[in-house]
Amino acid sequence: MAITVVGSVAFDTIETPAGKRERCLGGAATYFSLSASFFTDVRVIAVVGEDFGKRQESVFQARNIDTRGIEHTAGKSFFWEGSYLENLNEAKTHITDLNVFATFNPKIPDAYRDSEFLFLANIDPVLQRRVREAMPRAKLVAGGAMDYWIKDHRAALLEVLKGLDILLINDTEARMLAGNSNLVQAAHAVMALGPKALVVKHGEYGATLFHGGLTFRAPALPLEEVVDPTGAGDSFAGGFFGYLASQPKQTPAAFRSAMFYGSVMGSFACERFGTERMQKLTRQEIDERFNLFRELTHLA
Amino acid sequence: MAITVVGSVAFDTIETPAGKRERCLGGAATYFSLSASFFTDVRVIAVVGEDFGKRQESVFQARNIDTRGIEHTAGKSFFWEGSYLENLNEAKTHITDLNVFATFNPKIPDAYRDSEFLFLANIDPVLQRRVREAMPRAKLVAGGAMDYWIKDHRAALLEVLKGLDILLINDTEARMLAGNSNLVQAAHAVMALGPKALVVKHGEYGATLFHGGLTFRAPALPLEEVVDPTGAGDSFAGGFFGYLASQPKQTPAAFRSAMFYGSVMGSFACERFGTERMQKLTRQEIDERFNLFRELTHLA
Numbered sequence: 004m005a006i007t008v009v010g011s012v013a014f015d016t017i018e019t020p021a022g023k024r025e026r027c028l029g030g031a032a033t034y035f036s037l038s039a040s041f042f043t044d045v046r047v048i049a050v051v052g053e054d055f056g057k058r059q060e061s062v063f064q065a066r067n068i069d070t071r072g073i074e075h076t077a078g079k080s081f082f083w084e085g086s087y088l089e090n091l092n093e094a095k096t097h098i099t100d101l102n103v104f105a106t107f108n109p110k111i112p113d114a115y116r117d118s119e120f121l122f123l124a125n126i127d128p129v130l131q132r133r134v135r136e137a138m139p140r141a142k143l144v145a146g147g148a149m150d151y152w153i154k155d156h157r158a159a160l161l162e163v164l165k166g167l168d169i170l171l172i173n174d175t176e177a178r179m180l181a182g183n184s185n186l187v188q189a190a191h192a193v194m195a196l197g198p199k200a201l202v203v204k205h206g207e208y209g210a211t212l213f214h215g216g217l218t219f220r221a222p223a224l225p226l227e228e229v230v231d232p233t234g235a236g237d238s239f240a241g242g243f244f245g246y247l248a249s250q251p252k253q254t255p256a257a258f259r260s261a262m263f264y265g266s267v268m269g270s271f272a273c274e275r276f277g278t279e280r281m282q283k284l285t286r287q288e289i290d291e292r293f294n295l296f297r298e299l300t301h302l303a
Numbered sequence: 304m305a306i307t308v309v310g311s312v313a314f315d316t317i318e319t320p321a322g323k324r325e326r327c328l329g330g331a332a333t334y335f336s337l338s339a340s341f342f343t344d345v346r347v348i349a350v351v352g353e354d355f356g357k358r359q360e361s362v363f364q365a366r367n368i369d370t371r372g373i374e375h376t377a378g379k380s381f382f383w384e385g386s387y388l389e390n391l392n393e394a395k396t397h398i399t400d401l402n403v404f405a406t407f408n409p410k411i412p413d414a415y416r417d418s419e420f421l422f423l424a425n426i427d428p429v430l431q432r433r434v435r436e437a438m439p440r441a442k443l444v445a446g447g448a449m450d451y452w453i454k455d456h457r458a459a460l461l462e463v464l465k466g467l468d469i470l471l472i473n474d475t476e477a478r479m480l481a482g483n484s485n486l487v488q489a490a491h492a493v494m495a496l497g498p499k500a501l502v503v504k505h506g507e508y509g510a511t512l513f514h515g516g517l518t519f520r521a522p523a524l525p526l527e528e529v530v531d532p533t534g535a536g537d538s539f540a541g542g543f544f545g546y547l548a549s550q551p552k553q554t555p556a557a558f559r560s561a562m563f564y565g566s567v568m569g570s571f572a573c574e575r576f577g578t579e580r581m582q583k584l585t586r587q588e589i590d591e592r593f594n595l596f597r598e599l600t601h602l603a
Contacts, residue, residue: 091484184391186507187527207486208508211525220522220599225511227487256603263602299520300600302563303556 005069006248007115007141008035009048009134010124010237011104012055012073013081017276018088021230027277028059030081031124031147034234037281038241038268039122040066041289042249046115048072048134052079052103062282071112078103091229092206109134116140120248123167124237125149128159135166143253145169145244147236153179164197171202171240186211202243202262204236204269212262217255221262222300224270224292231276235269238281242268267292304548305369307415307441308335309348309434310424310537311404312355312373313381317576318388321530327577328359330381331424331447334534337581338541338568339422340366341589342549346415348372348434352379352403362582371412378403391529392506409434416440420548423467424537425449428459435466443553445469445544447536453479464497471502471540486511500558502543502565504536512562517555521562522600524570524592531576535569538581542568567592 010032016025036045046069051059055075063070081104085094109130121138123131123146135144146167152160153176164170170193172180180196181189190201190213200214207229209222243265250257267289274280310332316325336345346369351359355375363370384398409430421438423431423446435444446467452460453476464470470493472480480496481489490501490513500514507529509522543565550557567589574580 185527185529187525190525205508208505209520209522218525218599220509220525222509222520222522222600225487225490225518225520227485229485259602297602299518300522302559302597302601 004120004248005044005046005118006039006120006122006244007046007048007072007111007118007138008032008039008122008124009109009130010035010122010126011081012047012049012051013083013104014054015233015277016082016084016098017231017233018086019091019229019231020088021228022276024231024276026082028062029083029233029277031234031237033062033278034237034272034281035122035124035241036063036068037066037278038238038272039245039248040068040241041268041284041286042242042245042264043120045069045245046072046112046118048109048111048115050074050076050103050107052076055080062278065282069114072110072115074110076103080104085233087232091232094233111137119143120244122146122240122244123163124240125152128152128156128163131163132159132166135163143168143247145171145240147171147240148176148180150176150179161196167198169200169202169244170198171204171236171243173204173206173236177201177203200258202265204239209266210239210262212258214255214258217258219259219262221266222296223266224296224299226270226273229273232273233277235272238272239265239269242266263293263296264289267296304419305344305346305417306339306420306422306544306548307346307348307372307411307418307438308332308339308422308424309409309430310335310422310426311381312347312349312351313383313404314354315533315577316382316384316398317531317533318386319391319529319531320388321528322576324531324576326382328362329383329534329577331534331537333362333578334537334572334581335422335424335541336363336368337366337578338538338572339545339548340368340541341568341584341586342542342545342564343420345369345545346372346412346418348409348411348415350374350376350403350407352376355380362578365582369414372410372415374410376403380404385533387532391532394533411437419443420544422446422540422544423463424540425452428452428456428463431463432459432466435463443468443547445471445540447471447540448476448480450476450479461496467498469500469502469544470498471504471536471543473504473506473536477501477503502562504539509566510539510562512558514555514558517558519559519562521566522596523566524596524599526570526573529573532573533577535572538572539565539569542566563593563596564589567596
C-alpha cells in the first residue's frame with residue numbers, strides 16, 4: 004500500500020572523519036522515501052528551490068517515487084551544513100538555511116489522497132497536523148519529532164501526538180518529551196500522549212519498540228566504518244514503515260520484522276555519504292543483511 | 304564444571320535515586336560467585352577482614368559456594384562508597400578503602416587446583432597473572448579489566464591479556480584499551496592483544512560478543528526501575544561464564560545462550576540493592592527471564 008511522506012528535501016554539506024561532501028541531496032523526506040521505496044510505493048510532499056534540478060529529481064524517479072507533491076518554487080532549497088568530527092553519534096550544525104522551506108505550505112496532490120499510510124517527517128508540528136487532517140483516509144500514521152520542536156513548540160507537538168499511531172524518536176528526544184530519564188517510564192509517558200506505538204532509536208545500539216504489551220529490541224549492525232550517519236534515522240523510519248505498509252496486516256510479527264528492516268536500512272545509510280548507498284542498493288542486499296541481523300541476535 | 308574466581312569481596316555503601324544502603328555485602332567476586340552459582344560449582348579466592356562474619360559467609364554458603372579460598376586476616380575488608388544520583392550508568396566514587404585488599408596475595412587451596420574454568424575479576428593484573436600461572440589446568444580463562452588498570456597498569460595488563468581466552472569489558476574500557484572509538488575496530492585491536500573472545504558490555508543497551516567469525520548481540524532488559532546497578536557487570540560475567548562452564552562443549556550456540564544468561568543475571572542484579580535480588584533468586588525465575596529475552600529479540 005502506498006505511503007505519503009511529508010518532510011524536507013535538502014542539500015547537505017557534510018564532514019565526517021571519512022571526508023567531506025558538498026551539497027549532497029538530503030533531507031528527511033529524501034532518506035525516508037528512498038528507503039521505503041524498496042518495500043512499497045512512495046509519494047513525497049516537499050518544497051524545493053531552483054537549485055533542485057533534473058539530476059536530483061532522477062534520484063527519486065530511479066526508485067519510482069511519486070514526486071508530483073514536490074513543489075518547485077523561486078529561491079533556494081533548504082541547506083544544512085554539519086560535521087561529525089568529534090562524535091559520530093551527534094552532528095554539530097554549522098549552517099541551517101531554511102530558504103524556501105521557511106514558508107513551506109504542504110500541497111497535497113489529489114492522486115495522493117487515497118494513501119492509507121502517512122509519514123510525517125521532521126517538520127513544524129503545525130504543518131504535520133495540517134497534512135494529517137487533509138488525509139483522513141490514512142489508516143496508519145507515523146511521524147518523527149526533533150528536539151527543537153520538543154523544546155520550543157511543545158503545545159503544537161502535543162496536538163500532533165494525539166493523532167499519531169506510531170512515533171519514532173531517539174533516546175534523548177524520548178527522555179526530553181517525557182521529562183523522565185528511565186527509558187521504560189519515558190516510553191509509557193510518551194504513549195499516554197497519544198501514539199499507540201513508540202520506536203526509540205539508540206543509534207549504534209539499535210532501537211526499542213513499545214507497542215501495547217509488546218517490547219521488542221532490534222540491534223544495530225556493528226559497522227567497521229561509519230562513513231556518514233546523516234539520514235540513518237530517516238532511513239530506519241523508511242525501512243520500518245515501508246515494510247509495515249507492504250504487509251496485509253500490521254500484526255506483532257510484522258512489527259518485529261519492521262524493526263529489523265528499519266535497522267537494516269539505517270545500517271546501509273551510514274556506509275556512504277548522503278544517499279549514495281541508498282541509490283545503489285538492491286533488494287537482495289537488503290534481504291541478505293536482514294538474515295545477518297537474524298544471525299546477530301537469534302539463539303541457535 | 305567448577306569455576307574458580309579470584310577478586311574482591313567487599314562492603315559497599317550505595318546511594319541511588321531509590322535510596323541508600325550502608326555496608327552491603329559486595330565486591331566483584333561476590334556478585335560473580337552468586338550469579339555463576341545458579342549454573343555450576345563455584346570456588347572463591349579473596350581476602351576479608353574481621354568485619355566479615357558468619358552473616359556474610361552464610362550468603363555464599365546458601366548458594367553452595369566454596370569459600371575455603373577466602374582468607375580471613377586482621378583489619379577491615381575492602382570498603383567502597385559511591386552514588387548514582389545523577390547518572391545510573393556510572394557510579395560516582397566517594398570512598399575507596401582498600402584495607403586488607405591492599406596487600407592481597409591470593410592463596411589457592413589445593414582443592415581448587417583441578418578447576419577447568421578460571422575467572423580473573425577486577426584486581427591488579429599482576430595478581431591476575433599469578434593466579435592464572437598457578438592454575439595450569441584451567442582450560443578456559445576469562446577476566447575483566449577496569450579503566451584504572453588500563454590507564455595506569457597497561458604493561459601488566461597486556462601480559463594478562465596474552466593468557467586470556469575471554470575478556471569482558473565495557474564500551475569505555477574497550478575504546479580506551481584499543482585507543483579507537485569504533486567498536487568493531489576496537490574489538491579487533493583488543494583481540495589482537497590475546498583474548499580469543501571479547502564481550503563488550505553496553506549497560507542498558509546490552510552487550511556484544513566478538514568470537515572468531517561470530518558477532519552476537521544480547522539485549523538488556525528495559526527495566527522500569529533500576530534500583531542499584533552495582534554489580535550488574537559482575538553478575539553478567541557470572542551468568543555468562545557460569546553457563547559456559549555448565550556446558551559439555553563451548554560451541555558458538557553455547558556462547559549465544561551464555562550472552563543471554565549474562566544479560567538475564569545483570570538485569571536481576573539491578574532490581575534490588577547490593578546482592579539482595581541474587582540471594583532470593585530461583586532457577587525458575589532465571590529461565591522465565593531467559594524466555595522473556597527471547598521474546599524481546601526474536602522474530603516471530
